[in-house]
Amino acid sequence: MGGNVIVTKDIHKVYRLGDTEVHALRGVSIDIKEGEFVSIMGASGSGKSTFMNIIGCLDKPTSGNYYLDGSKVSEMDKDSLADIRNRKIGFVFQSFNLLARTTAAENVELPMIYNGTPSRTRVRLAYDALSKVGLGGREKHYPSQLSGGQQQRVAIARAIVNDPSIILADEPTGNLDTVMSSEIMEIFRSLNDQGKTIIIITHEHDIAENAERTIVFKDGSITDEKSKDGRGVRAARTVET
């Protein structure tokens, strides 16, 4: 395995809702190595989604530093963040977030539209990505013609089509039944085997067990962190505030 691909140092995130301040993250420091499979658990409101948004470059921390591939993301402007989302990160969401009235292949093409890939290459890569997630032959189907599991696979194809090193999945199986969930997790495992760093937010322990490492959030801090092989449940690396 390579070095650390994600490094956060004492990240805080404060939202202002009217007069009250909501402290969503209270000093989160974490290292994630290249090729790791990490699951993040925690009750709702524990800050795990906020943390995911920051790692995914959709949001910026109020204070603290975030390094992705060695570059300091927490100081970048919006356009650079958009570039990073495009090239280095693939998102998979609980509600799939596919464009309706747009075919599977065109949905998968979407990230490539924003990095200047020529049209012909876009189509070829989209078909490749769809066949990787087992949807060869359904390129022209619209999301409404596909089952939930198939839609999520289209979303995964979209996440991997630009060949990013990191895949962030926010409860990817939350809307799926058990059979479909295990199919989706199978895809994530094989992507991990190909060397991709995978971070999954989940409520379900059996989903989290797919990961080599599980991080538990509570009240904006990491309270627990353990490796799958059970070797040494490390003390939580929280920074008290």
Added chain:
Amino acid sequence: MNFLAALKVSSRAIRSNKVRSILTTLGIIIGVAAVISLVSLTQGANRMIEEQLTSLGGKSLFISPGKRGVGVQENAINLTSDDADAIRKLDVVEYVSPMIDAPEQVVWGNRNWFTVVVGTSPDFVFINDWYPDAGVFFNNEDVAKTENVCVLGRTVVSNLFGYRDPVGLTVRIGKDSFRVIGVMGTLGQTSGGRDQDDVALIPYTTFQKRILGTDTLESISVSVGSPGDIPAAESLIKLVLRERHKLDKNEEDNFYIKSQMGVIDRIFAISNIMTVLLGSIASISLVVGGIGIMNIMLVSVGERTKEIGIRMAVGAKGKDIMMQFLIEAVLLSLTGGVIGIAAGVLGSRIGSSFTGWKSVISPESILVSFCFAALIGIFFGIYPARKASKLDPIEALRYE
């Protein structure tokens, strides 16, 4: 995002909401059609006014010897045939006819009639838009050969010949015999009560040789291609005549040029005001159409917040989103513009068939309204597009 991909995305969005897109463009269609048809109709009306002015002598200039506003002038220099020839060489000038007139007795058989004999050239008919009814007018050859031919006015004919056709007969004017080769159409009286048909027209060279005995002229009538050419013609003729008359810089003109310019100017000013007025009223509907586009774009941005969030999550920058919505707005307004131009052309055809006015559809007015439609799309599209591009990706993704 490259332009072509953006164009594809935008046109798909427009097509996926057909009824709404058509209703939105309707505002622009009506606006552009109104501008084109109203402007073309008023321009057609202008053209008609121009034609009317032409028949009123709106294209002609009148050059007389002497100083302006001075009655009988001693030692006033005379205009000559050479002056007329020099004026004829100017490009701006279309027709030139030298003019000399004198009261003379016209005699046929035992009848005689006292009328005005006018010496002129064949250009006379074009300058005055007055043509022979029977027979022909004399031609340049007749002028060159100082032929004794004449064309009579209706009043002269009825007094000398009654209902007889005079063409081919010979009359005596002064001491000389003239062959009648034509009869002019009826003009009637001037507003001042003078009978314009009481005239006998002969070549000016014949007049100079038989009646006058010199090669001087009393005046020169000139006409130009359109009333707009009058000022240029006036100053050019002035230049030519001053040079020919060898006048110093500080010497006054020894001739003067009359035209209907003052009246014409005022009439054109009025018709231009009408064009601008009607055009701006029509433009208001174009602006209203633009507001319709802005409205529907704002609704569209609101509805597609989630889509914008997804696009941003996979790497769309603010400017990509902006471009997508701006192209959509411009596409809507341009579609409206093209359909509106077609509707406007059709509308002005129908309008001109009802009013009997000519409709003048200039390529400029089509180009201008096309560009104007594009500008409306950009102007009213920018605000919604900016709003879309400024969305926060997380909130946009959360939007249901």
